[in-house]
Amino acid sequence: MLPSSTVENYLKAIYLGTSQRPDGDRLPMGHLAAALGVVPGTATTMVKALAESGLVDYEPYNGVRLSAAGLTLAALVLRRHRLIELFLVRVMGLGWDEVHDEAEHLEHVMSDRLIARMDEMLGFPQVDPHGDPxxxxxxxFPAHESTTLMTCDTGTPVTVTRITDQEAGFLRFVQQYGLMPGHELEVVARDEAADAVSLSGPDGQRLTIGTRAASKVRVSASQASSRA
Amino acid sequence: MLPSSTVENYLKAIYLGTSQRPDGDRLPMGHLAAALGVVPGTATTMVKALAESGLVDYEPYNGVRLSAAGLTLAALVLRRHRLIELFLVRVMGLGWDEVHDEAEHLEHVMSDRLIARMDEMLGFPQVDPHGDPxxxxxxxFPAHESTTLMTCDTGTPVTVTRITDQEAGFLRFVQQYGLMPGHELEVVARDEAADAVSLSGPDGQRLTIGTRAASKVRVSASQASSRA
DNA sequence: ATTTTGGTTTTGACTAACCAAAATTTAATG
DNA sequence: CATTAAATTTTGGTTAGTCAAAACCAAAAT
Structure with a gap:
């Protein structure tokens, strides 16, 4: 039997939750519940059922993580979600800050046929509008390695590859200051005390953002503009 | 509160069910239940709830029909459904025989924003791929008047406007013999006893179909090719 | 070693939507 | 007019998903 959309949402949330914490670490039930907007007890009940089905590895009082089967399922949900986002931006002309919620609903009802057709129309893309693989x-998942503005080298040009927060307000900020995927910039300095990171864009303009924001911008070393 | 997708399906089924029976007539619960694929008791319970909410006019043992409020809601569901079908055919290149089921799911989750955008991309169309308004x-609903191949004049050219059956097999048959909306043809004769209707296409080819099929093809008098 | 604290699990209860089968009503037929 | 068939409604029960609040556990603080 195919998983309900609730199950899909749990798997997705567990994937996204575990992915941003030390490797192999389980996701605490409270975090999961918060991410899904349910009370903790609800999450516990559901996760126990998921464990029964072999989709997750659950240890009471210790948290949950995906099994191999669960990971594959989560990946397929993410695949649908991200293809839909890209489709909405590229084909239908929506803003990248408004496609997340839309995709959240569509991902559960689109047939494989339709997803495949979108994939084809988009030229089999590797990343969605936010740079998510x-x-x-x-x-x-396609291979990908990168760091964030918090951890990359300072004083060397880097290219934004990914924005790891879908919140509309944050996305509009990112867009306004030219921090979208593909854009090039450089970390000038990090100020631990001020909790801030200073950046300079290619056109020389300066910008200082908080560390919270900086860690949501992933980058990779710019290709040495190897034309010489 | 917005109607659940179950409510939307009931309203849609009641609209479609009542539309193909004598005017003002109520739809028997058994028919409704069959259309929705539920047992009669389930339909009764749900319809009573809909009547509570003022969306339908229900008379026990006599059937159900939409109230004004219910009709508006049903129309909006149909609007979404039909715009989606047209979008899938025109923009995404799916076959007209495979879009119905897809739209059945999508109609419940697309935002007004997205529907409006599709409407715009399609040039504010009046009818869907099957000719449904x-x-x-x-x-x-846009005004429309037409008859079927069972009731139209014989010996005069008519244009197909609409196919009132979404079943994939039937749609493929219609396509194969060139009976799709926009095509011109003529009823040569009706044979009561044989339960059949003979047609001739513009290219002169003959075709005889059963009355069941004939009544699912709606037509209107062809414009006298007024070019003189 | 005990208390506090914060997160977790359990329990009991609720809602939407469904089915199966019994009870009822309407309509049809002898 | 009585009977029976067909359709409809009722009744009782199920499942998925949820919440509120009570009970519980583990780790840190006393």
Missing amino acids: IPNAAGE | IPNAAGE
Whole structure:
């Protein structure tokens, strides 16, 4: 039997939750519940059921993480979500700050047929509008390595690859200051005490943002503009 | 509170069910239940609830029909459904025989924003791929009058306007023999006893179909090819 | 070693939507 | 007019998903 959309949402939330914490670490039930907007007890009940089905590895009082089967399922949900987001931006002309919520609903009802057609129309893309990687139809994530503005080298040019927060307000801020994926910039300095990071864009303009924001912007070393 | 997708499906089924029976007539619960694929008792319970909410006019043992409020809601569901079908055919290149089921799911989750955008991309169309009229955003149906191959004049050219059966097999048959909306043809004769209707296409080819099929093809008098 | 605290699990209860089968009403037929 | 068939409604029960609040556990603080 195919998973209900509730199950899909749990798997997705567990994936996203565990992915941003030390490797192999389980996701505390409270975090999961908060991410899904349910009370903790509800999450516990549901996760126990998921464990029964072999989709997650659950240890009471210690948290939950995906099994191999659960990971594949989560990847397929993410695949649908991200292809839909890209489709809405590229084909339908919506803003990248308004497609997340829309995709949240559509991801549970689109047939494989339709997803495949979108994939084709988009030219089999690797990443969505926020730079998030799009798993393939087998549920495998493309390889990707990058750091954030908090951890990358200072004084060397980097290219934004990904924004790891879908909140509309944050996305509009990112867009306004030219921090979207593909844009090039450089970390000038980090000020621990001020909790801030100073950046300079390619056109030389300066910008200082908080560390909270900085850690949501992923980058990779710019290709040495190897044309010489 | 917005209606659940179950409520939307009931309203849609009641609209479609009542529309193909004598005017003002109520739809028997058994028919409704069959259309929705539930047992009669389930339909009764749900319809009573809908009557409570003022969306339908229900008379025990006599059937159900939409109230004004229910009709508007049903029209909006149909609007979404039909715009989606047209979008899938025109923009995404799916076959007209495979879009119905897809739209059945999508109609419940697309935002007004997205529906409006599709409407715009499609040039504010009046009918969907099957010729079914698309209500406007206020829930009003466009005017339309037509007859079927069972009732139209014989010996005069008519244009197909609409196919009133979404079943994939039937749609493929219609496509194969060129009976899709826009095509011109003529009823040569009706044979009561044989339960059949003979047609001739513009290219002169003959075709005989059963009355069941004939009544699912709506037509209107062809414009006298007024070019003189 | 005990208390506090914060997170977690359990319990009991609720809602929407459904089915199966019994009870009822209407309509049809002898 | 009585009977029976067909359709409809009722009744009782199920499942998925949820919440509120009570009970519980573990780790830190006393």
